[in-house]
Amino acid sequence: VSETLPALAQIALLVAALAVSVPALGCYLARLYTSERHLAPEQATYRLLRLDADADQHWRSYALSVLGFSAASVLLLFAFGRLQQVLPLSIGKAALPSDGAWNTAVSFVTNTNWQWYSGEVSAGHLFQMSGLTVQNFVSASVGLAVAAAFARGIARSDADGRVGNFWRDLVRGVYRLLLPAAFVGALVFVALGVVQNLNAPAEVVTLTGQSQMVTGGPVASQEVIKELGTNGGGFYNANSAHPFENPNPLSNLFQIYLILLIPFAMAWAFGHIVRDRRQGRAVLAVMAILLGVAVTLLMVSEMTGPGSAPSLAGGAMEGKEVRFGTAGSALFAAATTGTSTGAVNAMHDSLTAPGGGVAMFTMMLGEIAPGGVGSGLYGMLMLAVVTVFLCGLMVGRTPEYLGKKIGQGEIVLVALYVLTTPILVLAGTALALTTDAGLAALQESGPHGLSEALYAVTSASNNNGSAFGGLTSGTPFWNTLLGVCMLAGRFVPLVLVLGLAGRFAGQRTLPPSAGTLPTHTPLFVALLSGVALVVVGLTFVPVLALGPIVESLS
Amino acid sequence: MEDLAYLLLTLVFFGLSALLLGAIDRRSGR
Numbered sequence: 416v417s418e419t420l421p422a423l424a425q426i427a428l429l430v431a432a433l434a435v436s437v438p439a440l441g442c443y444l445a446r447l448y449t450s451e452r453h454l455a456p457e458q459a460t461y462r463l464l465r466l467d468a469d470a471d472q473h474w475r476s477y478a479l480s481v482l483g484f485s486a487a488s489v490l491l492l493f494a495f496g497r498l499q500q501v502l503p504l505s506i507g508k509a510a511l512p513s514d515g516a517w518n519t520a521v522s523f524v525t526n527t528n529w530q531w532y533s534g535e536v537s538a539g540h541l542f543q544m545s546g547l548t549v550q551n552f553v554s555a556s557v558g559l560a561v562a563a564a565f566a567r568g569i570a571r572s573d574a575d576g577r578v579g580n581f582w583r584d585l586v587r588g589v590y591r592l593l594l595p596a597a598f599v600g601a602l603v604f605v606a607l608g609v610v611q612n613l614n615a616p617a618e619v620v621t622l623t624g625q626s627q628m629v630t631g632g633p634v635a636s637q638e639v640i641k642e643l644g645t646n647g648g649g650f651y652n653a654n655s656a657h658p659f660e661n662p663n664p665l666s667n668l669f670q671i672y673l674i675l676l677i678p679f680a681m682a683w684a685f686g687h688i689v690r691d692r693r694q695g696r697a698v699l700a701v702m703a704i705l706l707g708v709a710v711t712l713l714m715v716s717e718m719t720g721p722g723s724a725p726s727l728a729g730g731a732m733e734g735k736e737v738r739f740g741t742a743g744s745a746l747f748a749a750a751t752t753g754t755s756t757g758a759v760n761a762m763h764d765s766l767t768a769p770g771g772g773v774a775m776f777t778m779m780l781g782e783i784a785p786g787g788v789g790s791g792l793y794g795m796l797m798l799a800v801v802t803v804f805l806c807g808l809m810v811g812r813t814p815e816y817l818g819k820k821i822g823q824g825e826i827v828l829v830a831l832y833v834l835t836t837p838i839l840v841l842a843g844t845a846l847a848l849t850t851d852a853g854l855a856a857l858q859e860s861g862p863h864g865l866s867e868a869l870y871a872v873t874s875a876s877n878n879n880g881s882a883f884g885g886l887t888s889g890t891p892f893w894n895t896l897l898g899v900c901m902l903a904g905r906f907v908p909l910v911l912v913l914g915l916a917g918r919f920a921g922q923r924t925l926p927p928s929a930g931t932l933p934t935h936t937p938l939f940v941a942l943l944s945g946v947a948l949v950v951v952g953l954t955f956v957p958v959l960a961l962g963p964i965v966e967s968l969s
Numbered sequence: 970m971e972d973l974a975y976l977l978l979t980l981v982f983f984g985l986s987a988l989l990l991g992a993i994d995r996r997s998g999r
Contacts (some may be wrong), residue, residue, distance in 0.1 A: 475990060475994045478990050479987065479990065482983055482986050482987060482990070483983075486979065486980070486983040487982070489979050490976070490979060493972075493975065493979070497972065499992070513971035513972050513974075514971070514975070516975075517975040517978075517979070520981075521979075576997070824996060824997065827996075828993065886994060895978075899978075901998055902982050903982070905981075905991065906983075906986050907986065910989055910990050910993065911984055911993070914990070914993040914994070914997065917994075918997055921997070
């Protein structure tokens with residue numbers, strides 16, 4: 416049976432569901448991050464933790480709060496991993512090794528969820544629930560908070576660099592958005608057949624008479640925030656390819672919907688926060704165009720995979736689950752790499768060479784299509800500033816974005832932002848490929864081996880977390896390298912974004928003039944899409960040529 | 970010993986991030 420019709424049906428259903436829910440959620444998010452009213456549970460939390468949620472923080476205080484909170488989270492989760500064997504509900508799991516515990520702590524605090532370990536083998540229930548899942552909520556909320564602060568920085572005028580209150584944004588993101596949505600979503604997952612219990616592993620006898628341990632656990636509750644918060648860390652090593660996490664095509668489509676929902680809604684919310692809805696729609700349109708291109712390329716390459724075996728099987732089925740098929744796998748792969756999710760429902764190592772290249776390129780875009788929760792919006796806005804600056808200079812227009820001048824100080828911050836991740840990716844990959852410890856972890860040699868290393872470092876530096884497979888990453892070298900990439904890939908851009916937010920907030924908003932480049936028109940949407948592709952293309956095409964491109968030509 | 974090394978690495982990274990923040994702030998203050 417041809418997969419084309421089910422593929423188109425899945426896309427149509429997904430687009431319809433997003434079209435209905437994104438505007439409503441976007442309006443809700445805008446109110447959430449601009450309202451002055453606190454709810455009772457929030458006030459109780461502020462009192463308990465002695466937080467001043469009414470202080471309007473300077474961007475410097477806001478950024479220090481983010482860094483302090485994240486540093487404490489890394490250290491706490493590191494200790495959790497090292498001590499899990501003495502904690503309740505450890506179900507016999509030993510402590511993680513030092514490098515592994517640190518990598519895991521960094522991975523979950525940075526919203527990356529790169530997993531060097533098998534969840535069902537290494538992580539006890541309490542570590543999964545109180546350590547990893549809690550970070551899935553708060554790391555997502557940190558990303559949303561920073562995006563909201565950036566949007567407020569643009570919307571404010573003469574605010575002396577004040578961008579809001581981090582603690583208020585953090586708590587509201589968890590209490591008003593992620594917790595209620597995750598509760599409902601977890602129930603939907605349970606109804607669709609995802610496992611949810613606190614059982615120890617059960618021993619079963621297989622049809623061939625072998626003994627096998629089957630691990631249950633709080634899977635549905637972790638699964639929902641894994642997707643909703645664009646985290647990606649699975650309860651099981653097989654992630655969303657495991658039938659206990661993702662049992663059928665409907666649960667697969669629901670997972671993709673959850674992955675894309677908040678990143679798109681944040682773009683909508685942006686339009687409301689800056690009091691010009693057209694701006695939000697323009698940003699959303701660029702996200703949708705880039706994602707649409709990635710989905711199309713991935714689907715075509717996987718459904719018509721090269722070689723006789725794929726043509727006989729009706730698609731490149733190696734490494735894919737039969738219950739999802741090539742279309743369900745390709746759609747998932749585009750969504751998970753276009754956001755900072757990193758969940759996988761198929762082996763990305765088995766994607767066709769062009770398909771693997773598209774997955775990598777989508778991550779290299781900086782995950783702006785539509786990106787991680789919060790990070791997608793601020794990543795896209797940074798590129799919008801680049802576009803305004805480049806195009807404004809080319810046509811002789813004043814470089815300004817939404818009434819904020821783009822001067823030397825602003826463009827330096829944006830340039831540093833744009834350069835940070837490529838430096839991490841290219842230098843990290845070079846380090847891995849020039850050291851024995853790095854090379855020893857590769858399964859393949861030649862272009863595919865390069866792709867394995869490049870994908871891992873790209874995934875970590877962009878806080879994606881998906882794994883190509885084939886790479887034995889649980890070694891001290893790789894755990895440390897990828898940990899540093901995750902930290903720098905998250906917090907250096909974040910400080911730069913908040914610095915720019917502060918500069919914008921300190922400026923007086925200029926009224927549009929005849930010299931202003933409109934940033935809500937189809938022309939600007941095309942320009943921004945082009946700038947994203949050109950900037951990333953110029954940076955990464957050489958290394959892609961050595962990996963997936965040369966592999967697909969051979 | 971290894972635990973201490975990773976603890977230090979974490980503190981050094983966040984310390985450097987705070988320095989970056991300070992540098993941006995000083996530049997903005999001009």
